Amino acid sequence: MKITAPINKVTETKALIEAGADELYCGVYHDKWYSIEGRPNAKPSSRSSLKSFAELQEIIKISGTYNIPVFITLNAAYNQKQSFELIKEDLKKAVDCNVSGFVVASIPLLREIRKISKDKPLILSTMANCFNSEAVSYYKDLGVSRIVLPRDLTISELANLRDELKAKKIDMPLESFVLNLTCRNVNGYCRYHGNKYHPASKVLSVRILRKIRGLLAYSPPKFYLNKISVIFKKYRDYNEKIQPCLLKYKANFISCKDKSKEKVFPFWIGEPYQAICAACSIFYLREFGIEYLKIIGRWLPTKVKIQDLTFISSLRNILNERSMDFDEFFKKGQENYRKTYGRNCKLSECHYASFIQNKLNPDNER
16 A cells, blocks of 8 residues: 655655655645635645645655655636636646646546646546445546545445445555544535635634644644643634534434444544544555555644654554454554554544444444
8 A cells, every 4th residue: 555645845855755655745826826716726725735836846856766756636626717727727837847647626627637638647536526436437437547535435335335346347546545534524515625715714713713723733732632722612612603514413424335323423623633533444445455545634744744654654564564453453553653643542533433443342333
């Protein structure tokens, strides 16, 4: 399995590769995007993206010395006419920079890329909502060479997808999220994602508190969790109820294969130290033939990206070194988590929490 890692600074290129990245992905958000409506990708900000194609070219140059591919994200779910024209300009610049390929969600954009570049690999973004084998077959016909699976697919649904693809003899490399998922909802259907008109962001006091929260997020974890986050949660409940995904709710994943249920733990999207983790799923992702492990977090500090890569690389290496059952792998994962981040992993931050509980305690499974 290969690890694909986020990048938003030229200076972190070498460090990320040496920490275990097998490929890099990034966005470019330059001056022209500030003057029009519409966005090129799902993380449209200078905080999450490179500021120019000159920076992209420099990253590609450094990565080339390590034989590491670099992909550019153009994965907005849809594009307005004005933004689509600007994306076409960006496409040509990216090709001139010799980018390895593109991460795309929009079908019109997939077709446009094929006009400009017939040989660059196309990775289908999770924003395109590819849930089943019929969708995989459809996108393969459009020229897609890899698919990033939706983050809300359960383990049992991933197993079912593998069986369907095998039965239909559809050969398609698959990619799955393993760290910093931040949200358990259907990403591709969300119209808050990457939207500058996010309802809560109009409230000045909320924006100020979010800025403060961002500055404090990388203080010692225990201090942040025990002291600071309590204040933000209370304020969030008072001011941000207009966002449906922030309402307190009870929910279950229901498998389409066997109708089994997996409990969804309550979460607060965007809360530091509650970035939803699916690292333990690597044990099963390997069995399902998933070839790429994706780490989210283009906006994160370089130090945190290196920690994330170190952690995921360690789990992959454990599986490669020798065979073991899930219980042993889980214990090794917890040990490496503590070693890497200096704190214990929490079930409330686990993407497949109910599934993990049932695997570790089969007697509790209903």
